[in-house]
Amino acid sequence: MSKKTNPIAVFDSGVGGISVLRELVKILPNEDYIYYGDSKNAPYGMKDKETVKQLTIDAAEYLFAQGAKGLVVACNTATSAAVRVLREMYPDIPIVGIEPAVKPAATLKPNCRVLVMATPMTIREEKFQSLMAKYEDMAEIIPLPCPGLMDFVERGDLTSDDFRRYLEELLFVHRIHPVDSVVLGCTHYPFAKDMIKEVLGPDVLVFDGGEGTAREMRRRLAEADLLNPSTTQGAVDFRNSLEDKKKIELCKMLLEL
Numbered sequence: 001m002s003k004k005t006n007p008i009a010v011f012d013s014g015v016g017g018i019s020v021l022r023e024l025v026k027i028l029p030n031e032d033y034i035y036y037g038d039s040k041n042a043p044y045g046m047k048d049k050e051t052v053k054q055l056t057i058d059a060a061e062y063l064f065a066q067g068a069k070g071l072v073v074a075c076n077t078a079t080s081a082a083v084r085v086l087r088e089m090y091p092d093i094p095i096v097g098i099e100p101a102v103k104p105a106a107t108l109k110p111n112c113r114v115l116v117m118a119t120p121m122t123i124r125e126e127k128f129q130s131l132m133a134k135y136e137d138m139a140e141i142i143p144l145p146c147p148g149l150m151d152f153v154e155r156g157d158l159t160s161d162d163f164r165r166y167l168e169e170l171l172f173v174h175r176i177h178p179v180d181s182v183v184l185g186c187t188h189y190p191f192a193k194d195m196i197k198e199v200l201g202p203d204v205l206v207f208d209g210g211e212g213t214a215r216e217m218r219r220r221l222a223e224a225d226l227l228n229p230s231t232t233q234g235a236v237d238f239r240n241s242l243e244d245k246k247k248i249e250l251c252k253m254l255l256e257l
């Protein structure tokens with residue numbers, strides 16, 4: 001039986017889900033969290049759906065065995081592969097996924113050009129294809145798979161010349177300019193936001209789904225009467241399948257950004 005004082009689990013293929021965790025900590029500071037990254041098996045975005053589904057189910061089982069009262073699947077790729085089946089497996093536990101924030105980006109102004117950056121798997125999957133179809137009449141939506149982008153963030157490389165060159169190539173080779181808005185459809189990418197803005201120019205508006213996901217978790221916990229009544233700051237327990245101290249240090253650093 002879940003208790004109000006149990007932790008909220010936040011799961012990602014690696015360190016990217018910290019961009020969602022930081023939004024959760026902002027609006028639910030008195031909760032405890034377990035942040036679990038599966039960096040050993042990352043990147044998920046280059047795998048097939050069945051593999052990602054099984055890895056996500058395994059992670060959820062592990063986290064519920066640790067007493068998590070709710071789960072945020074803070075990974076767009078894992079959400080498109082597994083959130084539906086997880087909700088069937090655990091109907092009584094609040095489970096919230098994340099998807100690319102296409103709506104605010106596409107409804108910004110009439111006929112705007114929206115670039116959606118995400119992993120190859122997220123873009124391939126039915127969940128994204130139907131999301132895109134919903135807004136296609138309102139905006140020009142340009143999906144851009146970004147193989148390799150998450151690896152820079154996993155290495156903690158957010159400012160190097162190599163990273164800038166990678167982004168310039170990715171965005172120029174695909175003749176992306178000019179766009180009005182960019183959707184960061186992978187939880188690793190908010191950590192590349194400054195560099196993406198440098199490459200695309202300061203006028204581009206950038207959206208990600210972290211804040212909306214955090215608010216949805218708060219709503220679901222309130223509905224289930226599972227919000228922690230504590231009035232003191234909660235703690236984050238960082239875990240990673242690589243069991244590498246450096247990954248944990250990187251997670252802590254990213255949470256402070």
Ligand code: DGL
Nearest residue numbers: 013043044045076077187
């Ligand atoms: N952070 C994951 C997402 O939001 C993807 C990274 C990966 O390819 O593992 O889609």
